[in-house]
Amino acid sequence: MSADEHEAKKQIKWVIVRLEKHFGEPVWPGRRDFLETLIGTILSQNTNDKNSEAAYRKLRASYKDWPAIRTSPTARIAAAIRSAGLANQKAERIKKILGWMYRTWGTFDLNFLCSMDPRQVSELFQQQKGIGVKTISVTLMFACGHDVFPVDTHVHRLCKRLGLVPAGTSAEKTFALMASRVPRGKGYSFHVNLIRLGRQICQARKPSCLQCPLRKKCPSAPTL
Ligand code: SF4
Numbered sequence: 257m258s259a260d261e262h263e264a265k266k267q268i269k270w271v272i273v274r275l276e277k278h279f280g281e282p283v284w285p286g287r288r289d290f291l292e293t294l295i296g297t298i299l300s301q302n303t304n305d306k307n308s309e310a311a312y313r314k315l316r317a318s319y320k321d322w323p324a325i326r327t328s329p330t331a332r333i334a335a336a337i338r339s340a341g342l343a344n345q346k347a348e349r350i351k352k353i354l355g356w357m358y359r360t361w362g363t364f365d366l367n368f369l370c371s372m373d374p375r376q377v378s379e380l381f382q383q384q385k386g387i388g389v390k391t392i393s394v395t396l397m398f399a400c401g402h403d404v405f406p407v408d409t410h411v412h413r414l415c416k417r418l419g420l421v422p423a424g425t426s427a428e429k430t431f432a433l434m435a436s437r438v439p440r441g442k443g444y445s446f447h448v449n450l451i452r453l454g455r456q457i458c459q460a461r462k463p464s465c466l467q468c469p470l471r472k473k474c475p476s477a478p479t480l
Contacts, residue, residue, distance in 0.1 A: 265437050268420055271470060272442050275449035278469040282448040284401045290366040291322065291357070293399035294381075295350060297391045299340040311340035322364040326354040349386030356384060370400035389431050397444060405443040407431040410454040417458065419475040 257265075295315075300308035318336040319325045325333060334347035357364060369377050374396045381392040393406035407415070412427045420437075421430045438446055454460075457468050463476070471477040 261437075264420065264433075265439075267418075267473065268434075268437050268446075269439060270473060271418060271420070272439070272446050272449075274469045275453060276445060279449050279452050282445050284397075284444045287367070287370070287401065288399045290369055290395065290399045291364050294353075294366075294387075294391070294395045297394045298346060298350060298353075298386055299337060301342070301346070301386075301391070303341045307339045307341065311337040311343075314339070322354060323358075326351065326358055346386070349384075353384050353386065367399075370396075370402075374400070374402040374404060389428060393431070397447065401444075403441055403443045405431070405434050405438045405447055407434065408451075411447060411450050413460060414450050414454055414458060417463075417474070417476045418470065 296308065296312050299311045299315075315325070315333070315336045318332075319328065328351070330344070330347045330351055333351060334343040337343050337346055337350075340346060354364070357366065377396065378389065378392045381387045381395075382389060390406055390408050393404045394408065396402040397404050397406055405411075407427050407430045409427075412430050415421045415430050415434065416423055416425065421433050425433070453468075453470075457464050465471050465474070465477045468474065468477070
C-alpha cells in the first residue's frame with residue numbers, strides 16, 4: 257500500500273469515528289423491497305427527497321401493481337411522477353426497466369437478488385439505461401444491507417471537501433476509490449452520517465465549520 261493510500265485510509269477512519277461520536281452509529285434497519293427501493297432511487301435522481309417521495313407515492317397510488325405500470329402508456333407514468341422532474345425521461349426508463357425485469361425473471365419480486373453477489377448484481381443492472389453505479393449501490397445497501405458505500409451528490413461533495421479524494425474527482429471515480437478505502441462493515445454508517453453532516457452542518461453554500469466535529473482535520477475549514 258502506498259503512503260498516500262495509507263494516509264487516505266487513516267483519514268477516512270478518523271472521519272467515521274468522529275461522525276459516529278457526533279451523530280451516533282446508524283444501524284441498517286432491515287430489508288426493504290428491492291424493486292420499490294430501486295424505483296424510488298431512480299425517481300430521486302436530480303431532485304430532492306420531498307419531490308421524489310411524492311412522485312413515488314403518486315405512482316403507486318395510480319396503478320394496481322407493477323405489471324400495470326409495465327403495460328401503461330409512458331405518458332401516463334410521466335404524469336404520475338411529474339413532481340420528480342425529468343418525468344418523460346424517467347417514465348420511459350422505468351417502463352423499459354420493468355419490461356427487462358419481466359422478460360428476464362418473469363416476476364417483480366426481486367428480493368432474491370439480495371442473496372446474489374452484489375458485484376454481479378451491480379454490473380447486471382448498470383447495463384440498463386437510467387441505472388448507474390450510484391442507483392444500484394443505494395439499492396444494494398438500503399434494500400439488501402450489503403456493505404457498499406454509495407456516492408450520491410452529497411457524499412461526492414463531502415468527500416472532496418474533506419480531502420478524502422482529490423478535487424475534481426468524478427462521482428464514479430470517487431466510488432471506485434472509496435470502495436477500497438472504507439473499512440469493512442462501515443459503508444452504511446459512513447454513508448448515512450455523511451448525509452446527516454451535509455444536511456445539518458456542512459451545507460453546500462454555507463458550511464457551519466465552527467459546529468463541525470471534523471474541523472480539526474478538514475482541509476476546507478477556515479484557519480482561525
Ligand atoms: S469543517 Fe467546515 S468545510 Fe469541513 S466538513 Fe466541517 S463544515 Fe464542512
